[in-house]
Amino acid sequence: MNNASTIVLFSLSGFSATVNYRGTFFCLSLLCYFLIVVVNVCLILTILMDHNLHEPMYMFLCSLCFNGLYGAVGFYPKFVYDLLCDVQVISYVGCLLQIFIIYSNVKVDYSMLVLMSYDRYVAICRPLEYHSMMSVRRSAVLLSLSWLVPLCCESLVISLTSKLTLCGSIIQKLYCENWSVVKLACGSTKANDVVGLIVIAFYFCHAVCIACSYVLLVKSALKSKEGRKKFTQTCLPHLFCLLNVTTALLFDVMYSRYGSASMSQNLKNFMAVQFLVFPPILNPVIYGLVLTKIRHRMIYLCKLAFQRLKLKSTF
Template sequence: MENSSTVSVFTLSGLNETTENKCIIFAWTILWYYLILLCNITVIFSIASDKVLHEPMYIFLCNLCVNALYGTAGFYPKFMYDLLSQFHVISYAGCMLQIFVVYSSALCDLSTLTVMAYDRYVAICRPLEYHSVMTKQTVTKCIVLCWFAPFFCMAIVVFLTSRLTLCGSNVGKLYCETWAVAKLACYSTTVNNVVGQIVIVIYFGHAVLIVCSYIKLIQTCRRSKEGRYRFMQTCLPHLLALLNIAIALLFDVFYSRYGSSDLPQSLRNFLALDFLFIPPILNPLIYGFQLTKIRKIVIKLCFRNIIGIA
């Protein structure tokens, strides 16, 4: 079916009830986005600049931070522009692009956390095989997979969404989201719903793989004091990052599909934005504080900069 929709511009109505606080929200948002950029770029630069950190675990962490920059770039600049604008609109093409960027980034987070769990499983449960299993080629393939699978899934979702005939243009959120656009369809969206459910099942499978790997990790680590230390040092940050993104995405999925319009707008906005606000800044902070090597290099870089300024 050809896309016969005459909709060329969407209205984002999520900001309609915050007109009085726009300046305060803008100030907090620009500060938060600055902190996201600072924390993630610091971790990326620390890993890239020191050969000691050119190991699979740190390379995957670097990928996680790069993905945070990619995903937040799809939301924050447009959101801050809307806060300063009287009209909150987005073009049809811009809406499809925002859907692709925001949700491919969220899926890439889950893919990256999955390969990080596999890396920790091999390092702790099969230490003698680690260097033969986690080779440069394996790490490269894992990173390519982390990006290719989300891009492929979201390309299909966006393609199916773009083919819908729409009978409205009001998106009741702060940004474009595939289910919010699908609700505007004039006819059945069964195919879109089925594909969406398949994507959810695939990435729920990622979570199952992570849980299985951690069952093995806990069984192995509890046998020795050194194992417990390694688990606390390298696996605990990963678990916190996983819980962070999983809870945030569950909020978004359940709210988008089953959320009630009777909820206050501020609460609906929080549920919709949780995975764009919390994980991008919490992940680099968790790893930056917990992983000793990164913490030492960050402190060294900060001290060097202070000396340079002085």
């Protein structure tokens, strides 16, 4: 990667507020990482091991959980390590890699939520055409695009950022974030700003698509008791997850773009990391509790595991 600047290390100044609580934050971070891994892996294995769950909706959910693991890898190992260090630094290449993983993870999340809302729209509003419109081949193509488009989009953003000449090396966050790096540039950042606005507009269109699909879903669900039941069982968890991700992301965007210097560092840190903490834990929990097929399957697997342990203990 060609870099016109001489910056080789970035300093992460957000850790200045954690000096007196590093032990507590270290334990909480490990707990969060453990929970993210456990709940997402459990849901992924439950879906993959049960052929009755090999339907588009559940495969999209499986991909959403995998994306939660992918995003956690980009943040937690480095964050936990920094909590144990006296000086928190990250290499230039490592910083760009962290930006790529964390923010492509967010973009994939939104793409998956759009795809899942489209799947529910077809299932409820056009049930007779569901199997033709959501065939295995088409579902695989849509699933691939929900990953490829965000990854290509973030690659473009990182490519533009890597060409900037930087005049500073202090990132006022707990991790690397694209806007924080762009603000360190010496020269013009118009290309970055334009691409950033295009990306925001593109994902705003995602939100509009989701809103339109739910207007149609609600209209269709109100027509029959069966439609209302299907909407409650399969759409409410999606809405909760959408609200979860959107709220968390808005906090981060508002903090990055318009964060006030008068805000306490602890509040800034919370706003910066909550989209990396809550969505990957809550999303699989919400789906696991609300979706009947998954809940019953997980209860069955837990009972089976308990019985096997009990049987072994008797010998």
